[in-house]
Amino acid sequence: MTDIPTTGAPQAAPVPAADPATSPTGHPATHPAARPATGPATGLGTAVTASRDCPACGTANPAASSFCEECGADLVVAPRASAVVSGLPHAATPTGAATAPTDPDGAVLTSATPQTAPAGEESPLDVGWTGAVPSAAVVPADDEPTCQACGQGRIVDGYCDQCGTPPPNPRDHLVESPTTWVGGVCDIGRRHARNEDAMSLSASDGPGSRAVLVVCDGVSMATDSHIASLAAAQAARAALDQPFPKGAGTPDAWAAGAGRALTGAVTRANEAVAAAVEDVPNPPSCTLAAAVVEDDVIVAGNVGDSRVYWLPDAADEPATQLGRDDSFAQEQMAAGIPRLEAETGPHAHSITRWLGRDAPEDLTPHLTTMRATPGWLMVCSDGLWNYCSEAEDLRSLLHDASARLDDVTPTTVAQALVDFANEQGGRDNITVALARLAGRGSSTTTEATASAAPVEGDPTDG
Amino acid sequence: MADFTAEVFQNEFLPDGGTDVHAIVRVTSTGASAATASAGLSDPGSAAEVILIDTSGSMGRRGVQAAGDAAKAALAEIVDGTLFSIVSGNGTAQIVYPYSHQGALVPMSAHTRGEANRAIEGLRANGGTAMGTWLTLARQIFETVPYVTKRHAILLTDGVNEGETQASLQAAVASCVGAYQCDCRGVGDQWRVDEVRGIASALLGTVDLIPAPEEMAAEFEAMMRASMSRGIANSELRVWVPQGAELLFVKQVSPTLEDLTSRRTVVNPLTGAYPTGAWSDESRDYHVAVRLPARTLGQEQLAARVQFSLGGDPVAQALVKAKWSNDDSLTTRIDPAVAAYTGQAELATVIQEGLAAKAAGQDDVATAKLGRAVQLADSTGNDEMTTRLKKVVEIDDADTGTVRLKKGASKMDEMSLDTASTKTSRVRR
Numbered sequence: 001m002t003d004i005p006t007t008g009a010p011q012a013a014p015v016p017a018a019d020p021a022t023s024p025t026g027h028p029a030t031h032p033a034a035r036p037a038t039g040p041a042t043g044l045g046t047a048v049t050a051s052r053d054c055p056a057c058g059t060a061n062p063a064a065s066s067f068c069e070e071c072g073a074d075l076v077v078a079p080r081a082s083a084v085v086s087g088l089p090h091a092a093t094p095t096g097a098a099t100a101p102t103d104p105d106g107a108v109l110t111s112a113t114p115q116t117a118p119a120g121e122e123s124p125l126d127v128g129w130t131g132a133v134p135s136a137a138v139v140p141a142d143d144e145p146t147c148q149a150c151g152q153g154r155i156v157d158g159y160c161d162q163c164g165t166p167p168p169n170p171r172d173h174l175v176e177s178p179t180t181w182v183g184g185v186c187d188i189g190r191r192h193a194r195n196e197d198a199m200s201l202s203a204s205d206g207p208g209s210r211a212v213l214v215v216c217d218g219v220s221m222a223t224d225s226h227i228a229s230l231a232a233a234q235a236a237r238a239a240l241d242q243p244f245p246k247g248a249g250t251p252d253a254w255a256a257g258a259g260r261a262l263t264g265a266v267t268r269a270n271e272a273v274a275a276a277v278e279d280v281p282n283p284p285s286c287t288l289a290a291a292v293v294e295d296d297v298i299v300a301g302n303v304g305d306s307r308v309y310w311l312p313d314a315a316d317e318p319a320t321q322l323g324r325d326d327s328f329a330q331e332q333m334a335a336g337i338p339r340l341e342a343e344t345g346p347h348a349h350s351i352t353r354w355l356g357r358d359a360p361e362d363l364t365p366h367l368t369t370m371r372a373t374p375g376w377l378m379v380c381s382d383g384l385w386n387y388c389s390e391a392e393d394l395r396s397l398l399h400d401a402s403a404r405l406d407d408v409t410p411t412t413v414a415q416a417l418v419d420f421a422n423e424q425g426g427r428d429n430i431t432v433a434l435a436r437l438a439g440r441g442s443s444t445t446t447e448a449t450a451s452a453a454p455v456e457g458d459p460t461d462g
Numbered sequence: 463m464a465d466f467t468a469e470v471f472q473n474e475f476l477p478d479g480g481t482d483v484h485a486i487v488r489v490t491s492t493g494a495s496a497a498t499a500s501a502g503l504s505d506p507g508s509a510a511e512v513i514l515i516d517t518s519g520s521m522g523r524r525g526v527q528a529a530g531d532a533a534k535a536a537l538a539e540i541v542d543g544t545l546f547s548i549v550s551g552n553g554t555a556q557i558v559y560p561y562s563h564q565g566a567l568v569p570m571s572a573h574t575r576g577e578a579n580r581a582i583e584g585l586r587a588n589g590g591t592a593m594g595t596w597l598t599l600a601r602q603i604f605e606t607v608p609y610v611t612k613r614h615a616i617l618l619t620d621g622v623n624e625g626e627t628q629a630s631l632q633a634a635v636a637s638c639v640g641a642y643q644c645d646c647r648g649v650g651d652q653w654r655v656d657e658v659r660g661i662a663s664a665l666l667g668t669v670d671l672i673p674a675p676e677e678m679a680a681e682f683e684a685m686m687r688a689s690m691s692r693g694i695a696n697s698e699l700r701v702w703v704p705q706g707a708e709l710l711f712v713k714q715v716s717p718t719l720e721d722l723t724s725r726r727t728v729v730n731p732l733t734g735a736y737p738t739g740a741w742s743d744e745s746r747d748y749h750v751a752v753r754l755p756a757r758t759l760g761q762e763q764l765a766a767r768v769q770f771s772l773g774g775d776p777v778a779q780a781l782v783k784a785k786w787s788n789d790d791s792l793t794t795r796i797d798p799a800v801a802a803y804t805g806q807a808e809l810a811t812v813i814q815e816g817l818a819a820k821a822a823g824q825d826d827v828a829t830a831k832l833g834r835a836v837q838l839a840d841s842t843g844n845d846e847m848t849t850r851l852k853k854v855v856e857i858d859d860a861d862t863g864t865v866r867l868k869k870g871a872s873k874m875d876e877m878s879l880d881t882a883s884t885k886t887s888r889v890r891r
Contacts, residue, residue: 150705157781159764162732164704166762193760193787 171195171226175411176433179203182211183411184433185418189383190426196220197381197429198229198286200237208296208372212240213433216269217306217381219285219354228273228284232355235272239265240292251297255369258299262290266303266363270355277357285356288365289379291322293435296372298322301365304351305330305382306431308368311395312375319391323366326353343389349382373439376413383430384421410434464494464694464741466770470780471799471889474765475792476756483752483765485782486715486799486889489699489738490745495691509612510545510567511689512600512642513537513682515558516619517550520652521587528675529618529649530582532682536616537578539686540570545610547603548578551596552589553625557603558582566603592625593617593661594634601638612695612740613642615665616685618678620649623657631657635664639725643667643739645685648881649675651873655880656818663720666739671881673874692740694772701750702733702767708753709766712736715803716747719810719884735771747889749803750782759786802842802889809838809847813883817854817876820867829855829867837863844887850879 147153153162160166172188172195182203188195196218203211216233218225244261247253269288277284287304300308300322308322324330328350332342342348353360376398388394401416402408414432421430472485513536515529533548540546545567548558559581560568568574596617604613623631638644644665646658649672662669672681699722703709712734714720726734738746752765766782787793816831832855839847840860851857853875855865 157764157767157779159767159781160704161702162705164707164764166764188760191759191788193762193785193789 169195171230174199175415176201177409177411179205179211181207181410181436182213182434183409183414184213184215184379184431185411185414186215186431187383187418187422187426187429189429190422192220192427192429194226195429196226196229196286197383197431198226198233199431199433200233201433202237202241203435208293208437208439210243210295211293211435212237212290213292213377213379213435214240214288214290215306215379215381215431215433216289216355217287217304217383217429217431219287219351219356222282222284222356223280224277225284225286227276228356229286231272231276232269232286232288236265236269236288236290239268240290244292244294254294254297255299258292258294258297258369259301259367262292262299262301262367263364265290266301266355266365270359270363273355273359274357279357283357285354285358287326287351287381288355289323289381290365291377291379291435293372293377293437296437296439298368298370298372298377298437300368300377300379302326303353303355303363303365305349307378307380307382307385309378309380309391309394310370310372310375311378311391311398312373314373314375317373317375319395321391322368322370325351326366327351339389343386371439372437375437375439376410377435377437379431379433380417381429381431383426383428384417384432386428387421387424410436465492466490466772466778467492468768468770468778468780470768470782471797472782473792473795473797473800474783474785475787475789475795476784477790477793478759478786478788479756480786480793481753481756482710483754483782483784484797484800484804485750485766485768485780486797486803487748487750487768487780487782488745489748489770489778491694491741492743494694494744495742508543508610509541509614509695510547510604510607510610510642511536511540511686512547512549512567512603512613512615514549514551514555514596514600514615514617515585516552516591516621516649517585517587518552518589518591518621518625519587520591520621523587525620525649525675526585526587528678530585532618532678533582534579535679536682536686537570537575539683539690540575541690542570542572544570544690545607546570546574546578548582549596549599549603550585551591551593551599553592553595554589555592555596555599557599558585566606590625591619591621591623592630593619593623594626594631597638597644597661597665598634600644601641604642612692614689614692614740615642615644615667616682616689617644617646617658617661618649618682619646619653619658621652622654631661635661639664640737645669645689647672647678647681647685648877649673649678651877655877656814659881659884666737668718669881669884671874671878673878688742689740691742694741695739696773697738697741698735698771699738699748700729700733700735700769700771700776702769703752704754704764705732706755707765709734710751710753711749713749713807714738714746715749715807716745716886716888719807719886722748738770745888747799747803749800749807752782754784757784757786759788761786799889803886805838805842806844806886809835809842809844810883810886812838813847813851813879817880820854820876825867829865832867833863833865835863836860836865846887847879847882850875850882854879 147155147160147163147165148167149165150160150163153160155167158166174186176199177183178201182201184199184201186195186197186199198216200214214233214236216229218229240261245257247257266288273286287306289302289306289308291298291300291308302308302323303326305325305327309319310322311319329342329345329348332345333339388397397420398413398417401420402413405412405416414434417432418430467490469488470485513533515533517526521529547560547567549555550558557566559578600615642665644662645667646662646669648658659669672678701709701712711721711723714722722736725736729735750766750768754763754765757763762783762785764781765784767779768782769776769779771777812831812835816828816835819831820828832851836851836855836857837860839851854868854871856868858864858866
């Protein structure tokens with residue numbers, strides 16, 4: 001499937017850009033109709049004729065031909081697409097009747113009589129119609145998608161019949177923008193064959209009102225950890241979508257309830273992983289990092305080495321990692337070895353706790369609760385922090401990246417950070433989820449600063 | 463109706479910068495022989511057989527007598543209704559049966575079989591050997607029945623093709639490619655394996671040695687029975703590779719080694735077809751090698767689509783894939799089937815080159831090549847080939863391939879090793 005939500009930001013797509021001008025082909029230019037999304041709107045009305053002209057070599061073939069007798073090029077896709085396009089200008093009459101080729105296959109077979117939408121359901125595009133507009137109607141049917149890599153072939157048996165490239169796996173690059181103040185990007189990176197990171201986000205519309213950000217990183221030493229990470233992320237997010245108990249209504253009571261909810265979500269996620277995977281000797285496993293925002297108060301927790309960062313706008317307020325890694329590197333740092341050395345050492349990426357069938361008994365996350373000031377809440381996998389670990393450095397990186405963006409949204413900033421990690425080598429899968437918090441407490445200038453400092457409450461180590 | 467399956471054996475993982483993808487594609491047919499059997503009597507005109515018998519002077523009275531008995535044994539196997547013809551060859555070729563007024567081919571029946579047997583009795587040894595003329599006559603016979611798709615010939619010879627130039631034989635063979643299939647058998651030790659192998663290979667047939675004339679009948683019977691069991695004709699292997707890729711080679715690697723690369727006909731710019739002849743219920747393995755422009759790590763590509771097609775319609779296909787990975791544990795593994803057949807192909811090459819060097823008097827080259835053959839056969843547990851090699855060389859150390867050429871090794875043993883070199887042992891999955 002190709003319905004990846006797109007953003008304005010440049011994408012680190014794992015496949016070469018679908019620019020036909022750069023495709024390695026000695027063939028003459030493809031018939032414009034073969035690329036309906038980019039082809040001109042005019043001059044395509046001749047495709048449905050008694051003979052089928054080959055879009056590749058120009059040979060005239062009998063009308064019933066599926067493939068060119070001269071070069072073997074596919075003759076079905078091009079006329080199909082152009083047939084639909086060519087029907088559109090007919091509908092652009094002053095009466096404003098809209099085309100509604102609801103069934104692309106039907107539209108192909110009966111392209112001579114374009115269907116019109118029922119009165120009152122005309123497309124607003126029909127007003128002042130100037131030509132064909134790329135739409136779902138001109139996208140070839142599901143069974144015959146065109147190749148995104150070379151723009152020439154059809155996908156047959158899961159691969160392009162011209163260049164052999166499979167359609168991109170939607171999991172290789174996922175963008176989520178549940179609302180204006182929450183967004184994230186999950187990317188395969190440049191070196192891995194599979195994206196074993198998973199991300200699950202939810203948010204309500206009111207900025208700072210409620211959001212759940214979950215990032216899981218499949219453990220690459222185990223097989224099929226992409227299944228584990230996705231199951232864990234979705235289960236944790238579903239659990240955290242439930243409102244926290246209000247309790248006595250005090251901040252402490254809220255923090256206690258939120259902490260229990262987060263711990264419970266980790267348990268649900270662990271159960272989901274166990275249910276999703278086979279019982280094998282080296283079972284799929286993953287990390288989990290989650291943050292929940294409720295009325296500008298943050299609760300964060302993690303198991304493994306995926307991280308939650310708080311990156312406040314105010315320079316005098318420190319940027320911090322909320323919680324800490326369950327990793328060999330973290331243990332070394334605790335023993336006094338400098339962060340850079342520990343995180344680049346031989347076993348830096350060995351984690352000491354994880355979710356999965358062979359998970360350790362104690363899965364209580366490293367919990368932190370804090371009240372937000374204006375700033376960015378980030379949940380990310382090591383694919384990002386491998387290249388920028390210190391919270392202060394990450395804040396600078398984020399601010400620099402934002403400054404270069406025309407349109408600063410959580411999603412565009414997350415994409416910019418993913419791009420950064422890919423530019424550094426993209427050695428691992430990269431996931432960046434962000435929530436932009438205005439810090440309602442601070443905006444009313446009363447109680448904010450007092451409670452802004454993170455309060456780490458970690459039952460596991462007292 | 464025949465069913466075909468195709469399965470692929472490969473390691474799809476390539477290292478960073480890796481370009482070459484090797485895969486073994488196994489095509490298996492079931493119900494192919496039933497296509498004939500279920501019809502009971504062969505539909506007249508659905509198949510044609512021509513038997514080419516060497517009647518050169520060197521065959522002698524005894525040889526021709528045995529060849530005649532062999533031809534009779536073959537006739538007994540031909541299913542009633544099948545068109546057939548018997549040709550005797552020396553410096554020229556003549557149709558022995560059917561008689562001239564009956565045309566070039568007649569349907570098999572009890573009557574025609576009896577007439578043919580009597581005609582064979584009249585064969586006499588005389589003259590030279592010009593196999594090109596025999597093959598050309600066979601082609602002309604088959605051309606009288608253009609509607610017959612399953613065309614098969616058996617060629618028997620006992621000597622070197624001295625009655626015509628090498629170029630003339632090559633031209634005759636070339637003119638017969640695609641016209642019919644031809645299994646070739648050499649009797650005695652006076653024929654040249656490479657010469658006859660060239661004919662059999664080009665005409666999609668087998669080559670083998672018949673040590674003594676008395677063994678001809680059994681061999682002919684078996685060959686004809688195999689041919690009769692083949693119910694599927696006009697099959698081909700189609701190989702698609704992506705734009706920008708180079709198809710390095712296509713080889714049949716089982717049951718025999720046959721390099722098909724040069725037999726490509728163009729289906730479309732990305733797809734070539736390779737003829738695979740007639741099929742019975744059997745399984746054949748093909749080694750396909752493709753060179754791709756390296757992609758970045760993590761990317762995947764279809765490296766080849768291998769289809770088995772009948773009359774132009776694909777009936778089975780296998781996908782050969784490429785995935786670039788930085789995981790050495792994945793990329794360094796060589797698929798066992800690819801490794802085994804690569805080894806067997808090298809074994810065949812060094813045996814043939816070794817024997818050729820020995821025949822040319824280059825004993826040091828022959829010793830090195832056959833030593834390598836011993837080493838390969840030993841390391842892959844190919845006991846049959848080791849046994850054959852032992853008749854030609856004295857093995858000092860199989861591990862290192864240290865051998866001495868055997869004094870007084872018989873010509874027949876060398877020829878037997880040569881003809882056996884292209885027979886491969888099936889790689890189990």
